[in-house]
Amino acid sequence: MPYRILKRKDLIPGQTILMVVDAPMIASKSRPGNFVILRVSDKGERIPLTIADADAAAGTITIVFLVVGKTTAHLATLREGEDILDVCGPLGRPTHIEKSGPVICVGGGTGIAAMHHIAKGHHQAGNRVVAVIGARNKDLLLFCDELGSFCPEVLIATDDGSRGHKGFVTELLKSRLEEDKEIAEVVAVGPVPMMEAVAKVTLPFGVKTTVSLNSIMVDGIGMCGACRCTVGGKVRFACVDGPEFDGHAVDFQELKMRLGQFRTEEKISLEKFRGQS
Template sequence: MYKIISKKLVVPKEFDVWVEAPRVARHVKPGQFVIIRTNPQGERVPLTVADYDREKGLIRMIFQTVGKTTAEFADMNVGDCLTDILGPLGTPSEIKNYGTVLMVGGGVGIAALFPIIRALKEAGNKVYTILGGRTKDLVIMKEECEKYSDELLITTDDGSAGKKGVVTDAMVELAERGVKIDQSWAIGPSIMMKFASLKAKELDIPMFVSLNPIMIDGTGMCGGCRVTIHDQIRFACVDGPEFDGWGVNWNEFMNRMRQYKDEEKMSLEKYKA
């Protein structure tokens, strides 16, 4: 169970793996995630499901090595097995025909955005996609996203692909061209989601963001994943991970994401030693 079927390095520190998980593959929907453990003593880490093959019973995860557990996962090879995969967890994305949708992705968040893009296209939406990264190589899944988008715009900080700039510049470009957006999503680094949400509010575009706070049980019991949305406490693992980007308390969210940075660093250094 949970055998790694394929593994490749997409960009430095980012891995694309397909794992056997038939039950998850049968039920997972766009927007949902799983919690994995690499070994029986291991910590539980939430990862989004980037794709799935229901017939073969496989799920695809694209993850970045940021701490000890993702480093352990990155060190595993084809044929090795994860101890467990809990899921699918979270509330699926609301897929329907909105009319025209805008999909904004950055970094490894593009992996979570991809199944939502595909489902929205299949539901009949006109899809505009903006992918951003620091450099060309960090903009992953371009061809896959392009396949299900009516138009794909790319921005890079250094101008090595697409337009030089950030995703919000491309949002403004679309608005200036008169493109009317009915609903949007932004998934990526917190700072990108924050500024995309602020821009969406300015442009009067509803926007969902997918929040990835620290999680433990993933079932609404521990409170570790709490976030504040429109001044109300919500649990990302059961009420989310998608929330109204206009209502997120971004300062609190980003502070909580940094809360265990020192411990995470220490744990990773100990693992590598």
């Protein structure tokens, strides 16, 4: 069944793209933290993307992706009115959300879009949400207005100081945790080094810390083992046991090593695709 692209917006031209996709069945079951696995062509690979938003009434889901390799480059060629070949979901365990107290949601780069859905879920559950977002510069920040519409505070960090704090999200997070002893949980979605750094910052404060792992996935239903990771010394499959885990228990070194295992093939695949297109 093809999935029509109803809206397409280049959030960062040529780099980060938002698509609103007609997917009524997925939208009706989607919860914050879920993801989809899609294929762009019948000979292409399956890639996981987080559901950045879902509208059950409109029957749509929103995906936001960074163009990093062959499949995301291929997806980026699709325009409004065209179809994605197949979209499977919602997959993964939804975020555990309950009325727990104030939550800090940290997002980095494209991870801000995924974090936005989780932050919205916490807000709807009655938790005060402080958003902490970061990017290399102000032009790469995403979802500032959307987060501002329900978060009483949106703290911004940019590497070059072009907007907000000059530096990293972890510096903002640390000072916020020093000031506010009531924080019940910190949720982090973004590049692996950022999530690892967030977990290091929160550890001495003893604050529950949830990270969303972006392991390589193939089937997304716990059968292939591609997304294997180690959490608290135990083997976990990010697609069915996660993708969210206790950030203090994740073996980030192993995750980074496994993420890079097909780098040569990925480079060749992208070069071939660029040569053909």
